[in-house]
Amino acid sequence: MTTYQNWQNNETLIKDLQAVEEMINQHIRIKNKQIEAQIKQVTNNHGKMLRPLFVILTSKMGNKYDHNKTIALAAAMETLHMATLIHDDVIDQADTRRQIPTLHTVKDNRYAIYAGDYLFSICFNMLSKYTEEFDILNYNARTMEKVLIGELDQLEARFTPPKSVKRYLSRISGKTAQLFAVSCYIGATESGASLRDRQRAYNMGKYIGMAFQIIDDILDFKGDEKNVGKPVMADIRQGIFTLPLIYSYQQQPDAVSALLKRPKPYTDETIHALEQQIIQTEALDAAQRLAERYTHKALATLSKLPEGSYKAMLGQIISDMLERTL
Template sequence: MVKTHPMWNNFPNIQALLLECLDLIIEKTAIENKEIEKTVTDLVKNKGKLLRPAYFFLFSRLGNATQDAHKNIIAAAASTEVLHLATLIHDDIIDESKMRRGIETVQSKYGKDVAVYTGDLLLSVYFDLLADATDSVEIIKLNTLSMKRVLLGELNQMTNAYNTDITYEDYLKSIKGKTAQLFELSCYQGAYFGQCDSEIIEKSRSIGQNIGIAFQMLDDIMDYTHTPESLAKPILNDVKQGVYTLPLILGMETSDAFLPLLKKGEHLSDSDLATLVSLLHEHDCIARAHEIAKTYSDKALASIEMLPSHPEKDVLYSLTKTLLTSNF
């Protein structure tokens, strides 16, 4: 039986929509190859918080869509989660990650061949769901552009691997693509399919982008402040793979003490990593990174406050505040 994250127990309306969304994904991924079908089903059942479809639904409920639009709304929301899942699988292949959300990754458990085909299957399901949701050329073009931006974000990160001259602007460009783009797409499409007023549709993009940027920054910070057990994933893998995120970028801009360690590249020892973390705290990089992330959280919350009065607006504000403060 498919279940949602416990956080949605306090939001029964959203929880019911998310369950419909998950059931539709499982239905759409039913294929003759049972190994790959089971792989997808296991992935869906071991999903995270379903934040992207959740934001889609929250924005859609700010609008005036009729019951006739319900199936389209479910399909469009499901498409955002399927695209997200496909990117996770492909990320894990590239990173050779063994764990995701506390469970073994597809590529680690079944091999890279199955993982590649599973990711490709999810991309086909993504377009299938999108076709079920709309015949709007504008929306199809928007989704195509969003996929391109996600890819460019990942390529930008790859280009800067082991680059000790990486700037904050380089980092921001990368996360605007790989993470913030899907939050932006989810919020905008929720407002669009929910037939929201033009004011809400107009603001939904920037709200989604700021949520996504803050979310990724905070996730990157946690890599330096949490244990593998608390995160349910290996920590400091990014550094070994040459992915230098916000805290470390601030550190390199502050002191040359980081460079001798980073020159070791993938050969960083556990002792080296511990020294890096100590240096980050010594130069106040963690706290400074939190302050930068907070500016984006504050922008998102301020924009939500400016939305027209609506019962779901309070839920949207509460969820965002909890997501970008309490969990970090």
């Protein structure tokens, strides 16, 4: 089930993303065909394929372009992302992702843990086969490290007072923005871009990822289950206190704190009261403004990159991501 966005009716891009999907499928080869099919069901149930999209677009930045390599590196990024999603779903005990039952629900946690690990190994298999830059491999390994440090911090911080915007930003920088940053970096590097432009591509990706995660966290408050693909306010129920709640807490520490101290799991009434607090303090607007700031930083960085037709498309995608409702 594919959910391409409006901005993805560019035929070349669609074809490239289909090639990415095929490349991932080709690499998943398990003697036990039942297990193989189950893992492929997960990888084929992808979302917007944003990370591969950024690899593909930034790979047009320099004057070298190798189609197969680009597709493989884009596939590696998507596979890494999927591996983390499978483990996230085990950890959150999420029953569905994008309306499809999650692997640990269809089989069990044990399968899902190994399947995630398997996808990690596929990612590094692809990378080591297709790139000639050790730098890229090392960036990837360190990206994966930062993703996990972010996730571990998020676990540790569960149900602790939502005080620090700084800690929130540092966490989402690890768990989300790094993978966008490295996707743009990989494309730029393989295209033969200058060191300075690679660094810019990395920064642009990081800003894109920050905005993306903030919007994601806003949608957890605003979206309905059918659109967002997971229950609304799922984060708060799990003790993950994101930016809107932090802003709300900063304005009304006593009221928010009293609500958060209530017995867990929170009742629907508590969740509703927290929702009211967030509305009253206009915390969603404040969060939206921060996402806008990151989007503007991403666009400003993009404007400094070498000219080329890829830039208009990238700019449009970055802007559209800010407006997304799912």
